[in-house]
Amino acid sequence: MNEVQSKYIEIIFDKEKPQSVDTSIRIKVKAENISEELEYKFLIGKGGIWSVIKDFSKSNQCLWVPTEDGNYIIMVQAREKLKARPLDYLAKEEFSIVKGEISQPMKEEFKDNTDHENYSEIGRITEADSNEFKEIMSETNDNILFLKASQVSPEEKKTLMKGIDETMDETRDEMAVTRDVIDLKEIEKRVEVENREDDEISKFNSEKIMSKLSEKSLNNDINSIDDTYNEIIEDIIIEKNKIFVGEKAVIKVNSIEKETYLYKFYIKNNNEWSIIKEYDTDNILVYTATQPGRMEFLVQCKRLNSTDNFDDFRIIDIDVEENEKVEIVNIKCLSTELICGEELEFAVDTNIKENNGQVILYKFYKISKDGRSSCIQDYSTNSNVQFIEPHDGTYRILCLVRSILSNKEYDDRAVLMYKVKPYTDIKIKDFIADLNSPQATETEIIFNSDVEGGKNLLYRYKVKGPIEEDTGFTISNEFSWNPEEPGEYEVFLYVKDKMFTGEYEDSRKIAFTIEKRGKKPIKILDVIVDKEKKIIIGETVNIMVHAEGGTGLLYSFIIKRDGRLIEESKYSTSNWIDFTPDRVGEYEVEIKVKDKYSEKDFDIHNLIYLKAMEYIPGEIDYILLPYKENYLIGDAIEFECISQNTNEVLIKYETKINGQSIEQTEFSKNKKLRVIPKTPGKYTIEVCAKNIKCEKEFDSKKQISLYVNEASPVLNTKIISNKIEGKVNEEFSIEVTSRGGKDVCYEFYLMENGQWKKVQSYSKKNFYSFIPFTSGKYKILALAKSYYKKVSYEDYSELNFCVKD
Incomplete structure (x- = not known):
């Protein structure tokens, strides 16, 4: 097989690209190192449609006058005159035609060329020709029939040729007629039966004939189709007949013979064929479906030495279905409490299951009360979002979801309103005094509270009775009271956060009876536990109490687990107890102390809490x-x-x-x-x-x-010159130094006559030399950065100098 030699001929235009519509453009072919006499053929292509400007002749020049703007391809085919090969050389050039006037001088190669007879205006496509072609391409009723001469009898030919120019070349191998001229039903049936017995193949061949006829209608100078139709394509293998949006359609063309062929692929958009892939030897097309519906592909095939647009073709359909619609079924908050300054977490559930195969993307916006929004997570596969809200208030979170292959901005969205509190609700867990009622006058009684919630707690203690006291709100959670008068008293505790503007958020009270002072009151000074508050089941815990006051102290211990009584010891002089937790749970140990002469249940008591676990958590x-x-x-x-x-x-x-x-x-x-x-x-x-x-x-x-x-930053960049000032026509050199960085690169700019220009792109070369040809003020800018840094520069330095004559 003879290969086309594209490197020995060159296409030259008399005008630079681009040019305007209706401009006469001279095209010349330059052949080098070729001694044989050549014939040249000029073609023009636009949008996959090729037209002949000038058929094969000895002239290596032609004239082209474009009537429409757009991007064109000029192709020249050349063959040696004395040889029988259809094609020996080939060259292509692109040329842009735009609207408006463009004035450019003629190139030197064309100034001495006055042989205008060698130029042809055959390639001028008129508006009427273009409109006629569009009508043929958009025709929906097969009103044109293309017949091989070998399939038409002489009598039928005379009938078909009625009303047609008698001077027409009757030796042509094909004929194009319309159904309006004569009833061709019988001829069509016979031709179809002779060509193909299979109905489906007949449909394909009919479409192929129509396609070729349309091309011939556009340009009668295109090489005619072979006298006999040779089928090349054996079958077309499609990986899937039905795919989803975003999937790739794989089309493979198998030929009958094991030769190298050229393949071209089209797709039908809005009833018009668009080229996907130009002719090459690759017989596989991989195309991504972006819209639902039916995709229609046209495959054209031809031999390497064929001068026809194609020798065989097929049309195939692939159905594209929508993916399962993505819908949000639930949007929820995973945080137990919504507190400002603490991490908030939200999660979104969709109707798409994990094994579905679809990749779902999630995007989250936070919308404040005043309508301002901010993106807290751009599209990603993470369906959970975590962030910290610094301010309290009412907010909304907007979630957008879409499939990763979706063409929409989003497939579904949902909004959840939530309220962020400035702090956890305040709750007084315990409010106790270190002494039980009654107590004697002039006895110091310490009140303590255990409060949860809030951020900056304020405490207020108020005593009502014979003598009243009010501490006002303070930060201390301890209150010391020393009653001076006997009587019945009530001690109130009020708690609120510093940000709270109301009177209080929680309160408790303790009733107290104060009697005249008698004996020294009993106090628990300390409770010592030999373990941490987190203990392990099976290990013995020792609790010891230090107390004072009274005449003789008795001690009792009560142990409860999760509110249930486990063990209780009777009053004795032993101030300690050992117990071994056998189960996991919260243990409460109540310590009671009283004077040995006291008739009360206790004079004072205290509570400690222990948590029994199977193991101590790793902290x-x-x-x-x-x-x-x-x-x-x-x-x-x-x-x-x-x-x-x-x-x-x-x-x-x-x-x-x-x-x-x-x-x-x-x-x-x-x-x-x-x-x-x-x-x-x-x-x-x-x-x-x-x-x-x-x-x-x-x-x-x-x-x-x-x-x-990657490296330490580049610092202290300096430019060192070989001269203080330069002279015209004498070399001026600089060298750049810097500290830090890794594989430091330099880029140089030179200002001459007030104009900056780049004289060296980034490289490891840290010096630059040039010869000034004019006097004046010059400036050199040196930019420096590490080689792997993806920045414009890390440091720079400038040098100003003068050049004198």
């Missing part, structure tokens, strides 16, 4: 790392986790770069982690700790973040 106290101003790539960074009960605590480390997890260890007793960063960014080390007996994911979690840079 992270500190995460230690070496302090450095800058962490660089390649630096070894060691982290160490400090926790109590070290031998029973397991640690797991997870390393993240810019929020993406890159490494995660298993739980182990290793308390150290060594990281050598290989890329720059924000490194976050998350540490999870748990007891070896823990069945949960972890007991506690902490994290630490640091930033790793």
Whole structure:
């Protein structure tokens, strides 16, 4: 097979690109190193439609006058005159035609050429021709028939040729007629039966004939189709007949013979064929479906040496269906309380199941009471969003969801209104006095409270009775009262947050009877527990009480678990007790003390709370790392986790770069982690700790973040010149120095006559030399940055100097 030699001929235009409509453009072919006499054929292509400007002749020039704007391809085919090959050389050039006037001089190659007889205006496409072609292409009723001469008898030919110009060349191998001229039903049936017996193939061939006829109607000078139709395409394999939006359609064309063919692919849009892929030897098309409906593809095939537009074709259909519509079925808040300054978490559920295969993206906006909105998470696959709201108030969260392959801005959206409180609701858990009622006058009574909630608590104690007292709101949760007069009293406690504007948020009261002073009151000075407040079942706990007052003290201990009585000891002189928790739960130990002569149940009492667990949870106290101003790539960074009960605590480390997890260890007793960063960014080390007996994911979690840079910043960039001032026609050189950075690159700009121009793009070359040809003021700007930094520059320096004659 003869290959087309495209490197030996060149297309030259007498005008520069682009040119305006109706401009005469001369086209010339330049052949180098070719001694044989050549014939040239000129063609013009636009939008996949090719027209002949000038058929094969000895002239290597022609004239082209475009009537429409657009992007054209000029193709020249050349063949050696004395040889029988259809084509020996080929060249293509693109040319743009625009609206408006463009004035440009003629190129030198064309100034001496006055042989206008060699130019042709055959390629001028008129508006009438263009409109006629559009009518043919948009015709929906097959009103044109293309017949092979071999299929038409002489009598039929005479009948068909009635009313047609008698001077027409009757030796042509094909004929184009309309159904309006004569009833062709019988001829059509015979031709179809002779060509194909299969109805479906006949339909394809009819469409192919119509396509070829339309092209011939546009330009009668296009190479005619072969005398006999040769089928090339054996079959077309489609991976799927039905696909979803976003999927790729894979079309493979199989040829009958094992030769190399050229394949061209079209797609039908709005009843018009558009080229997807120009002719090449690749017989596979991969096309992504972006819209639902039916996609119709046209496949054209021809031989490498064929001069026809195509030798065979097929039309295939692929149905494209919409993906399952994404809908939000639930949007919920996962945080137990919505408090400003604390992390809030929201989650969204959709109707798409995880095994569906669709990738769903979520985007979240936060909308404040005044209507201002801010994006707190752009589209990602994370259906949960966490953020911290610094201010209290009523907000709305808007969630947009869409499939990753959706063409819409969003497929569904939902809004959830929520209210952020400035702090947790205030609640007084306990309000007690260190002494029980009654007490004697001049006895100091200390009141304590246990309050949960709020941020900045204020306490107010108010005593009502014979002598009243009012502390006003203070930050102290302890009140010392020393009654001077006997009587019945009520002590009130009021609590509120500093931000609260009302009178109070919670209150409690204790009734007290004060009698005349008698003996020294009994006080509990201290309660000592030999364990932490978190204890392990099966281990013995010792509780010891220190008290004073009275004439002789008796002690009693009552132990409860989850509100149920477990153990109670009778009054005795023993001020301690041992007990062993056998179950997990909250234990309350009440300590009662009284004088041995007292008839009361107790003179004073106290409560302590212990939590019995199967194990002590692993708690992270500190995460230690070496302090450095800058962490660089390649630096070894060691982290160490400090926790109590070290031998029973397991640690797991997870390393993240810019929020993406890159490494995660298993739980182990290793308390150290060594990281050598290989890329720059924000490194976050998350540490999870748990007891070896823990069945949960972890007991506690902490994290630490640091930033790793590619290199230290480039600093102290300076320009050093070889002269203080330059002279015309003498070399002027500079050298640039800087500190820091990694693989530092430099870029130079030179200002000459008030105009900046780049004289050296970024490279590791740190010097520059030039010869000034005119005197005046000059300026050199040197930009410096590390090679891997994706920035315009990190540092720069300027040098001003004068050039004299």
